[in-house]
Amino acid sequence: PTPQEISEIKRSNYTSGDQMLLGLACNIQYGANPELQRILHKTFVDVMLAESQKEGENLNRLTNRAVYLLCWMRRYLPKLFINWKSPEIGCFIYLGGCRNENEALFMSFLGRLPLDVLILCPDLNIKCCLEDKLLYEVNYLESLAITEYPEESSQVKIGTAAYHAERELDTLMYQDSGIxxxxxxxxxxxxxxxxxxxxxxxxxxxxxxxxxxxxxxxxxxxxxxxxxxxxxxxxxxxx
Structure with a gap:
C-alpha cells in the first residue's frame, strides 16, 4: 500500500487484539449493500483472529498487517463487487505468487469471500509463500519465466529443450566447481x-x-x- 492509502485508515491506540480488530473493522463501510458489508466484516475478523493465534504474533505487527489488509480491500473490492448481488461470483487472478506474509494474508481473505481466486505461479524458481487449508494446489514440472499476464501470445517466451539443458549445464559447471x-x-x-x-x-x-x-x-x-x-x-x- 502507498503511504496515502495507509493514512486513510482510521485507527487509534489499542491495548488488546480484540479491541484492535473491532476498531479497525469500522473502516469497512458498504452502506449501499448491507449484506456485502456483513460478509466483509465477518471475514476480516475471522481471518485476523486466526492470524493472532499464530505463535509470536505481537499486537503492533498484527495491527500493521490488518491495516495492509484494509488498504488492499479499499483498492480492489470496489472493482470486484461493483453492483454485486448474491449469488454472483467475481474473479481475482494473481500472477507470480505471494511474495510475503501480507500478500498471503490478503489472498486468504479473498478466498473466503464470494470470489473465485486463481493464483498462477508459472516460474518454479519463485516460491509462493501462501499456505491455507482451503487452498487447492496443482503442481507441474515445467517452468516458465513471465513478468506480466500474457494478453497476447507474442508476450510469452518459451525456451527450447536445448536452452533449458544449457541453463542446467551452467548451474552444474559454474557453481563451486572452480570454473x-x-x-x-x-x-x-x-x-x-x-x-x-x-x-x-x-x-x-x-x-x-x-x-x-x-x-x-x-x-x-x-x-x-x-x-x-x-x-x-x-x-x-x-x-
Missing part, C-alpha cells in the same frame, strides 16, 4: 600480490582465475593483481 563464466559476478575485491621479480613474467599473461589467491566468497570475487615497481637493469644487461 567461472566471464562477468559471472558483479562485486569484486582487489588483492595485491607480493611477488618475486621472476614471478611477474609468469603471472603477467596468466588469467586471473589461475593466479594465486583467486577465490569467490559469498558472491564476491577476490581478484589478485600485480602492482610492482622495477628500478634499474637486472644483472647489468643493458641490451
Amino acid at each position: 567461472y563464466r566471464n562477468q559471472q559476478y558483479v562485486k569484486a575485491n582487489v588483492i595485491n600480490l607480493q611477488t618475486m621479480y621472476e614471478e611477474i613474467k609468469l603471472l603477467w599473461d596468466q588469467e586471473l582465475k589461475y593466479r594465486p589467491n583467486f577465490s569467490t566468497v559469498n558472491g564476491v570475487v577476490n581478484i589478485p593483481v600485480i602492482f610492482s615497481k622495477i628500478s634499474g637493469v637486472k644483472d647489468g644487461s643493458v641490451s
